[in-house]
Amino acid sequence: MPLMSFFVYILCLAAATAACWLAQRLAKTYRFRFLTSYFGFLVGINILGLLNLVVNNLAAQVLGNLPDQSMRTIYILFGLVAFPFMAVIFYFLLDFVVGILDEKFSPVFRAFYIALWVVLVSAFLMRIQLALQGRRLPFLEILNAIAALVILTIPIAAFIYLTLRSAQRFHSQEKDGLRAFALVSLTCYVLYLLTFIIYGAGTMARLAVPVCLFVASAAPVLVLNRFLARFSRPVLLGDFSGALADRFNREHRLSTREGEILALLLSGKSNKEIEKALFISPNTVRNHVYNIYQKLEVSSRLQLMNRLRTWSDSGAGQPR
Numbered sequence: 449m450p451l452m453s454f455f456v457y458i459l460c461l462a463a464a465t466a467a468c469w470l471a472q473r474l475a476k477t478y479r480f481r482f483l484t485s486y487f488g489f490l491v492g493i494n495i496l497g498l499l500n501l502v503v504n505n506l507a508a509q510v511l512g513n514l515p516d517q518s519m520r521t522i523y524i525l526f527g528l529v530a531f532p533f534m535a536v537i538f539y540f541l542l543d544f545v546v547g548i549l550d551e552k553f554s555p556v557f558r559a560f561y562i563a564l565w566v567v568l569v570s571a572f573l574m575r576i577q578l579a580l581q582g583r584r585l586p587f588l589e590i591l592n593a594i595a596a597l598v599i600l601t602i603p604i605a606a607f608i609y610l611t612l613r614s615a616q617r618f619h620s621q622e623k624d625g626l627r628a629f630a631l632v633s634l635t636c637y638v639l640y641l642l643t644f645i646i647y648g649a650g651t652m653a654r655l656a657v658p659v660c661l662f663v664a665s666a667a668p669v670l671v672l673n674r675f676l677a678r679f680s681r682p683v684l685l686g687d688f689s690g691a692l693a694d695r696f697n698r699e700h701r702l703s704t705r706e707g708e709i710l711a712l713l714l715s716g717k718s719n720k721e722i723e724k725a726l727f728i729s730p731n732t733v734r735n736h737v738y739n740i741y742q743k744l745e746v747s748s749r750l751q752l753m754n755r756l757r758t759w760s761d762s763g764a765g766q767p768r
Contacts, residue, residue, distance in 0.1 A: 452654070453505050453654075456501075456647075456654045456655065456657060456658065457498070457501070457502065459655075459657075459658035460497075460498055460501065460657060460658045460661055461498060462658070463658040463659070463661045463662035463665070464494035464495075464497075464498060464661060464662075464665060466662060466666065467490065467494070467661075467662055467665030467666040467669065468487070468490055468491050468494060468665070470666055470669045470670070470673075471483075471486060471487045471490045471491075471665075471669045472487055474486075474487075474669060474672065474673050474676070475487045478676050478680065478716075479715065479716030480547070480548075480680075480716055480749065480750075481547060481716060481717075481718050482543065482544045482546075482547025482548050483544070485540045485541070485543040485544040485547060486540070486541070486544040486672075488537075488540040489537055489538075489540035489541040489544060490665055490669070492533065492536065492537035492540060493537050493640070493665075494661070494665060495533075496530060496533055496534065496537065497640065497643070497644075497661065499530075500530075500644065501644070501647055501657070504644075504647075505647075528572060528573070528576060531565070531568065531569050531572055532565075532569070534599060535565045538599075538602045538603065538606075539561065541602075541603055541606050542561075542602075542606055545606045545607075545609060545610045548610070548626070548750070549610065549613050549614065549617060549748065550617070550747070550748035550749050550750070551613075552719075564598070567595075568595045568598070568599065571591050571592055571595055572592065572595070575589075575592050600641070603633075603634075603637050604634060604637065607630040607631075607633050607634045607637075608630070608634075610626060610629075610630045611626070611627050611630045611631075614626035614627065614630075615627075617747050617748060618747070618748070618750075618751070619751075621679070622675075622679050622750070622751070625674075625675040625678065625679060626675065628671060628675070629668060629671045629672050629675055632667055632668050632671045633668040633671075636663065636664040636665070636667050636668055637664070639660055639663060639664040640660070640661070640664040640665075642660065643657050643660040643661055643664070646660060676750075679750060679751075679754050680749075680750040680751075680753040680754050680757075692760070693707065693710075693711065694707075696756070696759065697710070700743050700744055701743055702740065702743060705726075705736060706736055706739060706740050706743075708726065709722060709726070709733070709736045709737065709740065710740055712725060712726075713737070713740075713749060713752060714753070714756070719733045719734065719737065740752070
């Protein structure tokens, strides 16, 4: 392996690690479940990108003397490994989007997502079978090209959905913040895809790849951190408990059970985790969360966190 390629690999690994560290710190600071999903997406897509660079470089340098048919088979087999990995990575991204919007996947969407990847993997398996037999079918090549296009547009569709839904669920400033995050994420996703073109442009151009990977991964995290710091600063349970929590609950007419659920929401618990903690049904949790939102005049957990922090910082929580 040429020294230059090895150097680029190390820089890419360092860039991906630094960006993922930023995402991990963000998830630890704010304790929102959807940030864990975003962290998973970021780690997964960087691992996939690094593997893609290594496989393509090694295939070109070490296996370059193999016939074209053999090279094509190697790339296809790598794709077979990458397909299930991409299904998980993009599910993390979709889970982040619905989480930040305080929504959840419907059973219909889950079934559609699974069916989509079953179809994509099945078409890819057919292509592998034909490639191993030395055969090519034009319609199958077209089908796989369409499948690749569908896969590449999943993140684009996710960020467009985030932009459209945030306009309906959030106030103007919060909406603008999420729109900025979605726009930066879209731009960085395109930059992420361009890194593989840059890598093949020449030896010196490869030095730009680690920079592109870091920017593509870190920029959305920094924008998201700025948005959360402004609109959803974390509320520490130690700062919102006891007499202060009781005062807040009385002032906003929250019942005892709603106060318990509010404390769990502040700790970053999902609805399912609240069900297990309090031994209540999913419908009961949803009803209580809905009532809390109505009484506090918020429409999401982001707004809920900001509402509590604003109340605490304004001095309203001080004893009179």
